[in-house]
Every structure is written in structure tokens, then in C-alpha cells.
Amino acid sequence: MQGDTxxxxxxxxxxxxxxxxxxxxxxxxxxxxxxxxxxxxxxIFALTIxxxxxxxxxxxxxxxxxxxxxxxxxxxxxxxxxxxxLTPVNTAEHWSLAGEIVILVGIQVxxxxxxxxxxxxxxxxxxxxxxxxxxxxxxxxxxGKLGETGSLIKIVVIFSAVVELALALVLVxxxxxxxxxxxxxxxxxIFYSVSAFNNAGFVIHxxxxxxxxxxxxxxWTLMVGVFLGSLxxxxxxxxxxxxxxxxxxxxxxxxxxxxxxxxxxxxxVLYAVLEWNHADTLGQMSTGEKLQNSLFASVMMRxxxxxxxxxxxxxxxxxxxxxxxxxxxxxxxxTAGGIKVTTIAVIFLAxxxxxxxxxxxxxxxxxxxxxxxxxxxxxxxxxxxxxxxxTLALIIITGDDLERPLFESISAFATCGLTSGxxxxxxxxxxxxxxxxxxxxxxGIMTFAAALTIRHSRTRYRYPEARPIIG
Numbered sequence: 001m002q003g004d005t006x007x008x009x010x011x012x013x014x015x016x017x018x019x020x021x022x023x024x025x026x027x028x029x030x031x032x033x034x035x036x037x038x039x040x041x042x043x044i045f046a047l048t049i050x051x052x053x054x055x056x057x058x059x060x061x062x063x064x065x066x067x068x069x070x071x072x073x074x075x076x077x078x079x080x081x082x083x084x085x086l087t088p089v090n091t092a093e094h095w096s097l098a099g100e101i102v103i104l105v106g107i108q109v110x111x112x113x114x115x116x117x118x119x120x121x122x123x124x125x126x127x128x129x130x131x132x133x134x135x136x137x138x139x140x141x142x143x144g145k146l147g148e149t150g151s152l153i154k155i156v157v158i159f160s161a162v163v164e165l166a167l168a169l170v171l172v173x174x175x176x177x178x179x180x181x182x183x184x185x186x187x188x189x190i191f192y193s194v195s196a197f198n199n200a201g202f203v204i205h206x207x208x209x210x211x212x213x214x215x216x217x218x219x220w221t222l223m224v225g226v227f228l229g230s231l232x233x234x235x236x237x238x239x240x241x242x243x244x245x246x247x248x249x250x251x252x253x254x255x256x257x258x259x260x261x262x263x264x265x266x267x268x269v270l271y272a273v274l275e276w277n278h279a280d281t282l283g284q285m286s287t288g289e290k291l292q293n294s295l296f297a298s299v300m301m302r303x304x305x306x307x308x309x310x311x312x313x314x315x316x317x318x319x320x321x322x323x324x325x326x327x328x329x330x331x332x333x334x335t336a337g338g339i340k341v342t343t344i345a346v347i348f349l350a351x352x353x354x355x356x357x358x359x360x361x362x363x364x365x366x367x368x369x370x371x372x373x374x375x376x377x378x379x380x381x382x383x384x385x386x387x388x389x390x391t392l393a394l395i396i397i398t399g400d401d402l403e404r405p406l407f408e409s410i411s412a413f414a415t416c417g418l419t420s421g422x423x424x425x426x427x428x429x430x431x432x433x434x435x436x437x438x439x440x441x442x443x444g445i446m447t448f449a450a451a452l453t454i455r456h457s458r459t460r461y462r463y464p465e466a467r468p469i470i471g
Contacts (some may be wrong), residue, residue, distance in 0.1 A: 042443055045081065049439070052077035052106045061099035068094070071428035078435045080106030082442035083335050085201025085305035085417020086408075088424050088431055092206040097187075100204055104191055110442070111198030111229070111335045112156060156233050159240065160197065167193035167225045174217050196225030199335040201305020201417030213308035219296050226304035227264075232256060232331030251366045252342060256331040259341035260302075263328060267298030270321050280313040301325035303336035305417025311407070312420045319407055319420070326414040327383065337415030337441050339383045346376040382445045387413050390437045397430045398422070408434065413441040 056073040059065050072088055076095075079086050080103045089095075095103065168189050175192075176185030188204060195202045205211050212218050228236070235253045242248040249257075272294035275281045282290045293308055300306050301322050311319065329338015349361040350373045361368040387409050394405035404420040411418050412434040423434065 045439070045443055048109065049074075049078050049081050052081055052102060055102045056095075056099060061096060061102060063094060063096050063099075065096075069428075071431045075431045075435050076103065077106060078438050079417075080200070080202070081110040082337075082415050082438045083107055083110045083198045083200040084337070084412065084415040084438045084442070085195075085203075086412060086419055086423050086434065086438070087202070088426065090206060091202055092204045100191070103202060104194055107198050107200045107202065108194055111194075111200070112160060159233070159236055163225065163228055164193045164197050167196060167221055170221045171218065174215065174221075175212070178212055178215060178218075192222065193225065196222045196304070196306070197229045197335065199226055199229045199303040199305065199330070199337075199415070201300070203306070209306060209308050213293075216292060219292065219308070222304070222306055223296055223299045226299055226306070227260075230303055230330030230334050230336035231260065232334035232336075234333050235331055251364055251368075252332070254364055255342050255345040259345050260331065263302060263325060263341065264295075264298050267301055267321065267325050268295040271297045271318060274315055274318045274321070278313075278315060281309045281318075298325070300418065301416070302328060303330050303338065303414060303416050305411075307418055310421075311418050312404070316403065319403065322418065323407060323410050326410045326416045326418065327387070329414050329416075337413070339379050339445075343376045343379050346372055347380065350376075379445050383413065386437060386440055386445075390433055393433045394422070394426075394430055397427065397433070398425070409437060412437040415441050 053070075053074045055061065056077055057067055057070065059067050061073075062068050068089075072094075076087055076089070076091075078084075091100065091103065171192055172186055172189030174185075175189045176182055179185050179188070191202075191204055194200070203209060231239075235256045238249055238253045246254070268291075272282070272290060275283075275294070276290060277283050282293060285293065296306075296308060302325050311322070314322070327338055328344055329340055330336025332340045332342055345363070346361070346368060349363050349368060353359075353361040360370075361373060387406070390409040390413065391402070391405045394400070394409060395402065398405065400422065404422045407418075407420045408422045410416075415438060423431075426434070
């Protein structure tokens, strides 16, 4: 036997070492993902971003035929998978058709949710969802009830396909007529349909939407797509089941629809008032166009990312309103980002209950538990902390004033995609900062925090109460 081993090729030992290393790596991945569904969600998203980064690093992905810089490929891959829309390069000019297809697939994968796709694979193989897979899927698209996860996954895929197809059926003929080329109009129509419903905000016209922003049909189609995508799949599931029987809607659905409509109207009114006579934005438009573009801007502020005007040309007051709406975001478990509209609703209801002297928050005949209020406060606090640290880092990196770094940080965290033009000017270090912020914003603050928690333990004792002075 010893004679046999001495005649083995030198590479044999190396091969055994590599196999052992691979097994150790896979066991480590298994322990990491198995220890917490939140950690599994984080890991899957990170690996997916890595995959799309490697695809965009290929020479065939660029219009020039040369490999792009790593920081640009990583940033765009992160922006696509997190359905943000920020980009340091002009999408239409920098990437080839193959590169744009990679970006589109990244948007679709990110919009549906890597967790949803993983759960669908499990369904196709086992014909049922195991408990662990259900818990992992719950992290990506929480319904509040574990048993609804399987049905919600089906709704995610079916509804996404139906809505994107409907948007494409409207946009494709219109863009073919506007651009005068069948192939170009077909590709642009499909791309914008996916980008709109997934709240991605990627644009593949070299000049942005400037070439088609005069067409009401295109603008309203984009608005409808972004609005539906921002509601959240749990809300769409309830609307699909109960249609307009409002009494059968859950509290989450009611709060989401109410706050979404309220923010949309308030945003449109404020934008119109602040920019009505501004020559660089709405000033040169007719009254109808001003009203239409004000509503368009309001819808896009909360995660859509499309824009018919240059954001940096807006008044500082308008950018401040945009910051607030971007930070608010859309519905939970949606393609929108931000702290979510239900978080805002829960905090406002808690404030209202405190002002009235009530011990508990209520809405629509339901009591909101104190735990939900604590979670809402934690979400806002952690989100504000992420934005604060990112803004500080960008100010140090660029030497710029507060306005643009703050705007860009909130846009990245809320996966909105509106830009003040700062992203295109950032050095690699600044792009890495925003990439990390987009990743944290898309995974979700609470999921991200849970994924970084080493252990979950239950306290078996309770200290005596002591009330600090507040306010």
C-alpha cells in the first residue's frame, strides 16, 4: 500500500486538501444559514449580489468590450438586486445589451425576492414547504401567519408576471410609436415594465426619461406600476382575495393603503406648491403638465426612482420633502424600501394614544401591541443611524456640504434611486459606502439586525421598575 501512495501524482494531495477545504466551507455555510432564517436571507442576498457582480465584470457586459472597474460592477449589481436604481455610470451608454439584460434579470430576481425563489425551488422538488424553508421565506415576505407563506409565494410570482405583462402591453406599442423602431421599443417597453413594478428606477435612455417624459400614457403607466409594487405582497394578497370589501381587510392592509394614499397626496401638493413657478423644474410647463408631474414626482419619491426633472435643480425645500418621503418608503414586504408606511402609522398611533392618555394604541377596532410599537421605534432609530453614519462618511470622502450626501444616503438606504448627481462623482470608497447601505436597506433593518445577532436568549428574571424622566 505504501508503494501505491508514493506513485500518486503530486496533485493528489492538493486535490484532497481542496476537497476538504470545500467541505469545511460548505459546512460553515450550512451552520451560518441554519442558525437563523435571517442569517440565511442575508447570506443568499449577498451571494446573489456576488454572482451578478461577476457577470457584470465580463468584457461582453460593457459597450466598450473591456472589463469594467470592480467598484462600478459591484455597485450596479447591488443596485439592481436591491432594486434601487442608483448607478455611477450611464446605463444606456456604459453597458452592452447583454449587460442590460443582466441588470434586468438582477432587478427581477431582487424584486421577487431571493427568498421567494429559494422557496419555489423547494416546492418544485419536495412538493411542500418544510418548516425551515417557511421560516426563511417568512423573513423575505412576512405575512404574519406561517401557513400563508406558500400561497403568498404563488401570488408573488403570478401577480408580478400579470402586472408586468399588462404594463408591457401598454408601454411596448407606445414606445415603438415614439421611437420609430420595433426592436428598440420592444426592449425598452419590457425593461421599463419590470423596472417600474419592482420600483427599481433604472433607465436605459441615454438622456434619462427626457425623451419620453412628455407622453402622459408612459408616465401614468410607470406610476401605476410603481404604486402597485410599493403596496407590498401581503396587501396585494388581501386585495386579490377580498377585492373592495374593506371590512374584510386586515389592519395591516388598511393602514398601508391609507398611509400610502395620504403620503402620495401630500407629496404631490407640496411638490406643486414648492416648484410651481420654478423655471428649472415645473415653471415652463402647462397647468395640466404641472399637476401630472407633481403627482409623478410624489409617487416616485417613495421608492420608484424615476424622474422627469433633475433633482439637483429643485429647491432645497423640495429636496427636504423628498428626503422625508424617501425615508418613509412603501409597504412592508414590497419592492419599495424605507422604514415602511406601517411603521409610520404605528408610531403616529402611539403618539396619539399618549396624547389622549390612553394606555394602548388602537386603530379600526384593533389594539396594537406594545411590542409592535417597540419594533417600529427600533426600525426608525436604526434607519436614522445608518443614514447618519453614511452621510458623515460621504461628507468626509467628498468634502461636500450636507445636502447632497444626505439626499444620496437616504435614497440608497430607502432603495429609491433618486439622485442629486453625487453618485456619479464618488470615488470607489464612496461607492462602497452606498453599496453597503443599499444592501442593509433592502434586506430590512430588523432582518439585518437579527442576522448579525449571535445568540437569541430569553431572560428568566425581571428587574424592579424605575422610570427615567423623559422629555
